[in-house]
Amino acid sequence: MMENTILEVQNLNVKFNDSFALRDISFKVDEGQFAVILGPNGAGKTTLLKAILGLIPYEGTVKIFQKRREELTKEDRFKIAYVPQRFEGTKSLPLTVYEFLEISFPPYGRNLKDSISEFATVGDVNRLLSKKISSLSGGELQRVLIVRALLSKPKLMLFDEPFSGVDKIGERAFYEFLKYTKETYNVTILLVSHDVYNITKMADVAICINKRLVCFGNPEDVFLEENFAGIFGEDVSTYKHKICKEGGPCEFYKDHESNNH
């Protein structure tokens, strides 16, 4: 059976002020796969997502649904959902959660009201609908952003560090939710993370970057010495020893700050 490629990145370069933030990145993700982008701080993970989404200029080719960006139709674009790491500017916003979900979609097509109540139940945000978006906690806002992403019934979902600001219990629940989403709606997921331990159990594909592509393929390969070396550059064994505790979560770095290019 031919695999249906949902996302294909070829020879992608991103430059900031003449220096490469990303260089010669190529990989592809097939339909229904769960792909994870791994890498240390400043590796260009967020930059990669933004380039894929066309939010920043880049060189090279990004094909989504086997189409170049300019070939994407309006409907295609609705099938791409993005859950950002931070959502700025909600502080003085008078929007309620319901209005926030509502304005994210034009009034054509299916019944928005039904969709909102369906996905609000799925994402457990029903009781938040009449609250102001500015009054939500980090975890609540995260769930609302995910519900918003699901509303357009996407085929491809991109998540940027979905666990920043979410505790461990929330993290586990989120994995369950992702699994449910992936299986129920047959979405392809591309997720930026630093949580190697849980991800390797769930992901089908790992894409490790440190400005360049370090590994691409089986998530287990991330643990190979040469890949770790490629990601971190130096002092691999100490690093690995320090951060990969027996049976516990294995994290690439300790502080939860991530690059924000």
Added chain:
Amino acid sequence: MNPIIIRSLIAGVLTSFLCALIGVFVVLRKMSFFAHAVSHASLAGVALAYLTNTNPFVGAIGVGLLTGVGVSYFVEKSQLFSDTIIGILLPFSMSIGLILVSFVKGYKPDLMSYLFGDILSTSKFDIYLIIAISIPVIIITAILMKRFILISVDIDLAKIRGYNVILIDYIFMAILSLIVLISTKIVGIILVSALVVIPPATALNISRNMRETFIYSVIFGIAGSILGIGASYILNLPTGPAIIFVISVIFLLSLLFKKS
């Protein structure tokens, strides 16, 4: 009723409605300085109109609109913040305006009325011009309303959707400029940004959602202009300051009802 009062009320209600509506975006996007710049730039247009013997209101709108779109252009092309660009363009256009004013020979009767507004001098032509500009502005705003909100709230999503964010932003700036400029007729160049900022800020104090923010803002704007025009007619006060005084008092009262 006195036709002058009817004309003033039409102009006052129409412009305060538009200011209060578009003002919600101005407050959310922290653009009150922009409204200030566009209105001040229009002084150059007034002076230019005097020198070329054309209608000063038309001159004000022309030059003000150019400045509004110019700000968007320079913000997009340079790496500078919009308040820096405005900080450059506002004094620049003001200086051109003041230099041009110095060339205007003899009596300059209308200049004061442009600075502080003179609603009671609103001519039939002014009213037609205000209406002619308002109609397309209302239609375009109604069509693009949701996109204006989305761009104010989440510009990345708008870009992912493939919306032409830059073009929509230019349209927004042009609409805002036009609304501010036709409103200078009512309250003048110096006070006009208050008409765009105060009613939405008042609404934000007491509204529970976005819909209410728009509704309250428009109510406060229109109520303020009717009360202000009425007070200025009865008590013989300058109209522009009377309107701004009323909406400012409503704002202060709204603070008492502000939800924490």
